[in-house]
Amino acid sequence: MKKITRKKIEKDTRPNWDEYFLQIASTVAGRSTCLRRRVGALIVKERRILATGYNGTPKNIRHCLEVGCLRQKLAVPSGERHELCRGLHAEQNAIIQAALYGTPVKGSVMYVTNHPCIICAKMMINAGVSEVIIADAYPDEKAKEFFKEAGIRVRTVNKDSNKKRQN
Numbered sequence: 001m002k003k004i005t006r007k008k009i010e011k012d013t014r015p016n017w018d019e020y021f022l023q024i025a026s027t028v029a030g031r032s033t034c035l036r037r038r039v040g041a042l043i044v045k046e047r048r049i050l051a052t053g054y055n056g057t058p059k060n061i062r063h064c065l066e067v068g069c070l071r072q073k074l075a076v077p078s079g080e081r082h083e084l085c086r087g088l089h090a091e092q093n094a095i096i097q098a099a100l101y102g103t104p105v106k107g108s109v110m111y112v113t114n115h116p117c118i119i120c121a122k123m124m125i126n127a128g129v130s131e132v133i134i135a136d137a138y139p140d141e142k143a144k145e146f147f148k149e150a151g152i153r154v155r156t157v158n159k160d161s162n163k164k165r166q167n
Contacts, residue, residue: 033063053093
């Protein structure tokens with residue numbers, strides 16, 4: 001039987017840090033109660049998870065899974081009329097959880113399953129997030145512009161080819 005070395009195992013199966021945190025963000029997204037898109041977010045600093053968030057309604061408010069989605073019923077396109085949504089975005093919930101428990105996020109990295117919208121981008125800028133790492137795109141050019149202007153690096157980690165590219 002061929003002996004497998006530690007280096008061989010790490011090279012073949014061990015995810016790098018970005019892949020690891022995006023896998024966790026994907027698992028967090030599984031708690032989402034949104035009928036349109038499941039999103040997960042992590043706030044990480046020095047390779048330690050500070051807070052997590054998924055998109056869903058505030059506590060003690062009925063979930064869209066129970067009452068339906070108004071935006072879906074009105075055929076509102078993705079990225080528009082956020083105020084009609086019962087829920088909060090994953091990034092918002094992660095920032096709120098950090099604030100609720102007194103965890104500073106200045107200088108942190110936000111891992112998100114989808115590119116943040118403009119509302120979340122503004123919150124992340126003011127919260128002091130220094131980098132955003134995403135798995136999938138989202139059609140919000142204004143958010144991309146704000147991140148660029150604020151000097152926040154945004155990277156997409158392509159989970160299929162394990163290649164990274166900068167936005």
